[in-house]
Amino acid sequence: MAWNLLKPKKQKKKKKQTATKQSKQGQNPLSTNLSDNKNQLRSIYQDCSDFILRSFMISGKHQAILIYMDGLSNREEIDDNVLSPLMVKTQEDQSDLQIDKLIKNRVSISDVKEVKTIEDCIQLISSGNPVVLVNNSKTGFSVGLPQWEKRSIEAPEAEKAIRGPREGFVETLAVNISMLRRKIRSPKLKMQSMEIGRYTKTNVIITYIDGVVDKTLVEEVENRLKRIDIDGILDSGVIEEFIEDNPYSPFPQILETERPDTVTGNLLEGRIAILVDGSPSALIVPITFYSFLQANEDYYNRFLIATAIRWLRFILVIISLLLPSLYVALLTFHQEMIPTALLISMASSREQVPFPAIVEVLIMEITFEALREAGLRLPKQIGSAVSIVGALVIGESAVSAGIVSAPMVIVVAITGIASFTIPRYSAAIALRMLRFPLIFLGGMLGLLGIMLGIIMVIVHLSTLRSFGVPYLSPMAPMKYSEIKDTMMRAPWWKLNKRPHLTGEYNEYRQSSGQKPSPIRGKD
Structure with missing residues (x-):
């Protein structure tokens, strides 16, 4: 079945060791002797200068230690809501209240959990949660007081928002x-x-x-x-x-x-x-493949605008993939397909160029990719200047020196601009990689080589799956009900059904019959 999920691959015997190791964790319980727990934790965190272990007395009669990592926990909250309440003597100390209830009553923190193993202590301390261990008790207590520096919420630079929410995920x-x-x-x-x-x-x-x-x-x-x-x-x-x-x-x-x-x-x-x-x-x-060619603004703009932009995007994707190879193929093998006036102009511009068309396009493509990569790695203020000015200066200099022709510079520039219209960087770089094999095929076999390359790409895309879902769905296999959100974007009031991704699913995502109707005035 095309829609069945891929079966999990058989695991090797060596990988089963991981589950065995994980099952062995949690078998090192806390000791009732506080000194043993203290020594064990100190040996584990040996040579860790940010490891803090604070000894104190609960109500003046229970020996205890507080453990946390400096920089991961909130020191002020620890002092005010953990140490101060536990160290103060009150009338409650005269009763026979158990130590666990005493700690839970005194600590004014909502997130207090019991800890029973050394491994749990390590995990919680590393997460920024201080741990309190008490003498003559096999149970410790973690306090939810993590605190570390985090980046503020901003719009992601890699996914610019023209319309819609301007917020992006952070590292927390x-x-x-x-x-x-x-x-x-x-x-x-x-x-x-x-x-x-x-x-x-x-x-x-x-x-x-x-x-x-x-x-x-x-x-x-x-x-x-x-x-x-x-x-x-x-x-x-x-x-x-x-x-x-x-x-x-x-x-x-x-x-x-x-x-x-x-x-x-x-x-x-x-x-x-x-x-x-x-x-x-x-x-x-x-x-699916079409998801990489869809931008967020397609769903926030009106459907006519979104559909027109999607068609433009698909055309530019084809241009970014095929234009250099088509130029090489036509110039090398199929000059009769070029109009005479254009052919004469191209031939005159290539009089001083010592390289064949395939070498010429490879020089320009590699140079363009190098400039684009340099623009990404350099600081923002310098990167944009290097990518734009560098392309102009190098292109003009290459034409003046007779290394490349002017039409080749135009072809590479149009190809680069077209590749920038792909919303997802991972899909754009995949098409940029495939551009070079197609250039070689066009330079060696002409249009026949380009057609062979396109067939190979389509066959490869047809065999791909994403967690069992066909990569070219809903076009291959064809699902007419879902085409309204691939090559085009139908109005929201027509997108009643969800995509059928796997087996059982919730079919409808909105009520039908929501098409807006105009209010007609009285005659």
Whole structure:
């Protein structure tokens, strides 16, 4: 079945060791002897200058220690709401109140959890939650007081907003979750948490809307994430390579975005988002090829404008992929297809050029890509000047020196401008990579080589899957009810059905019959 999800790959025996190691964790319980716990934690955090261990007395009669990492916890809150209340003697101390109830009554923090193992202590301390351990007690207490520097919410630079919300994800996972909760105010929005990374212990969230998403898809995402066994996760891009269906394809099979409204829109269509702590980029699965050619503004502008821009975008994508190779093929093998006046003009401009057309276009394309990459890596103020001025100066100098012809500079410039219209960087760079094989095919076999290259690309796209969903869906296989949101964008009052991504799904997302009707005045 085309719509069935891919079966999880068989795990090797070596990978089963990960589950065995994880099952062994949590088997080191806290000791009733406070000195043993203190010595064990000090040996674990040896040579860690930011490890803080504060000894004190609870009500003057219970020995205790407070442990936290400097810079991860709120010191003022610790002093005011943890140490001060616990160290003060009150009339409550005369009663036979148990130590756990005493701590919970005294500490004026909403998030207080019991801790029973050394591993739990390490995990909580590393997350910024101070831990209180008491003598003659096998149970410790963690206090929810994490605090660290975080970036303010701003519009993402890689995804400019013409119309719509101007906010983007940040590196703090709690902030990103709150931004989604603010947009989807329903308990149906689920957040499943897991940790990935032997040393980083990175928190990863799987979020979806219950009742809209297919449960089989949720299980598949969980299985692929659980198979990841690596030292650390520094960004969502690391996870993307581990869970995509075809890692050797140049085309991305997972959508990456920094915009909460993009994630919200995809969740409402039955997709799943993966949020990674420390990364401002969310991953969305499953996805199709047409999703990479759609911008957020397509859904905020009127449908006529959005449809016209989408058609323009598709045309420019074809130009960015094929224009250099077509130029080389026509100039090398099919001069009879060029109008005579244009052919004479092109021939005169190439009189002083010592290279064939294929070498000429490769020189210009590589130079253009180098300028674009340099513009990305340099500071913002300098980068734009280098990319624009550099292209103008080098292009003019190359033409004057007779290295390349003027029509070639125009072709490369149009190709570069067309590639900038692709909304997603990962899809744009895939098309930029494919441009070079097509140039070689056009230079060696002419239009026949270009047609062979296009057929190979289409066949490859037809074999791709994104978590079991055909990459060219809904065009291949054809689903007429979903075409209204691919090549075109139908009015919102016609988009009644959700995309059929996997098995069972919630079919309708809005009521029918909402077409606006004009109010006619009296004659």
